[in-house]
Amino acid sequence: xxxxxxxxxxxxxxxxxxxxxxxxxxxxxxxxxxxxxxxxxxxxxxxxxxxxxxxxxxxxxxxxxxxxxxxxxxxxxxxxxxxxxxxxxxxxxxxxxxxxxxxxxxxxxxxxxxxxxxxxxxxxxxxxxxxxxxxxxxxxxxxxxxxxxxxxxxxxxxxxxxxxxxxxxxxxxxxxxxxxxxxxxxxxxxxxxxxxxxxxxxxxxxxxxxxxxxxxxxxxxxxxxx
Ligand code: FE
Ligand code: FE
Numbered sequence: 001x002x003x004x005x006x007x008x009x010x011x012x013x014x015x016x017x018x019x020x021x022x023x024x025x026x027x028x029x030x031x032x033x034x035x036x037x038x039x040x041x042x043x044x045x046x047x048x049x050x051x052x053x054x055x056x057x058x059x060x061x062x063x064x065x066x067x068x069x070x071x072x073x074x075x076x077x078x079x080x081x082x083x084x085x086x087x088x089x090x091x092x093x094x095x096x097x098x099x100x101x102x103x104x105x106x107x108x109x110x111x112x113x114x115x116x117x118x119x120x121x122x123x124x125x126x127x128x129x130x131x132x133x134x135x136x137x138x139x140x141x142x143x144x145x146x147x148x149x150x151x152x153x154x155x156x157x158x159x160x161x162x163x164x165x166x167x168x169x170x171x172x173x174x175x176x177x178x179x180x181x182x183x184x185x186x187x188x189x190x191x192x193x194x195x196x197x198x199x200x201x202x203x204x205x206x207x208x209x210x211x212x213x214x215x216x217x218x219x220x221x222x223x224x225x226x
Contacts (some may be wrong), residue, residue, distance in 0.1 A: 015127045016072045022120045023063045024076035029056050029113060032086045036106055041099040042162055045106065052110075052150050059143045066136045085112045104166035107158045114151040121147060 008014050033056060037049035067074040089109030096102040121144040128137035161178050 011127060012131060015124065015131060016070070017077065018120060018124055018127075019063060019067060019070075019072065020075050020077040021079045022117065022124065023060070023067075023074075024079045025082035025117065025120070026056055026059045026063060027076060028079070028082050028086060030060065032089070032113075036089070036110060039093055040103055040106055042103050042157070042165075045103055045157055045162065048150075048153060048157065049106075049110070052146075055146045055150070059146070062139050062143055066139050069136055069139070070133060081116060082113065085109070085116060088112075098166075098169040100162075100165040100169040103162045104158065107154050107162060111151055111154050114147050114154070117147045118144065118151065 008017055030053065033049050033053040037046050037053070040046040040049060064074050089106070089112070092105050092109065093102060096105050121140055125137045125140050125144060128134070128140060164178065
């Protein structure tokens with residue numbers, strides 16, 4: 001049964017079809033998340049993927065519960081969208097040489113999957129309510145909250161350190177530590193014997209949060225040394 005074929009005649013058909021779609025997606029993610037954890041270098045990111053793997057196993061179980069509550073067959077249908085997101089993540093990861101840059105790419109790929117899930121669960125919950133299945137909606141809502149929380153944690157991880165590490169990749173400096181100072185994220189970097197402080201502006205969500213003033217010793221073209 002395809003999404004836009006005549007097989008879907010009612011809102012109930014649509015609800016069941018999308019349950020089958022997200023059931024497939026969750027199953028694929030239980031296979032993808034351990035691989036992403038294995039590729040991640042940042043310990044928090046690695047742990048984050050493993051934590052979400054356990055949650056994702058619960059998402060699969062909750063969907064099975066909803067199928068049964070709704071009297072529908074527990075079944076998965078191919079979801080080309082999640083296949084594409086996972087395939088693209090694999091391809092991109094294969095093309096990234098630096099581990100710090102790879103972490104940033106992995107967060108991006110994971111957030112693409114989370115956003116896909118958030119959209120699907122959002123509609124499923126609305127449709128369940130419309131169909132009078134508030135019982136199904138409340139089970140699905142537990143999963144939606146976990147997807148949103150995961151997305152938020154990934155953003156925090158990216159903006160608090162992973163993106164900065166990625167931006168410093170391949171420069172001759174070695175990051176010794178990161179800290180927040182007066183709202184600025186600072187990276188203590190070493191060049192040979194010297195330790196210097198590089199900083200990014202306190203606008204982590206901007207397209208390029210890094211200052212572009214030329215650095216004294218130019219450890220990285222987009223960093224400004226204090
Ligand atoms: Fe999920
Ligand atoms: Fe998820």
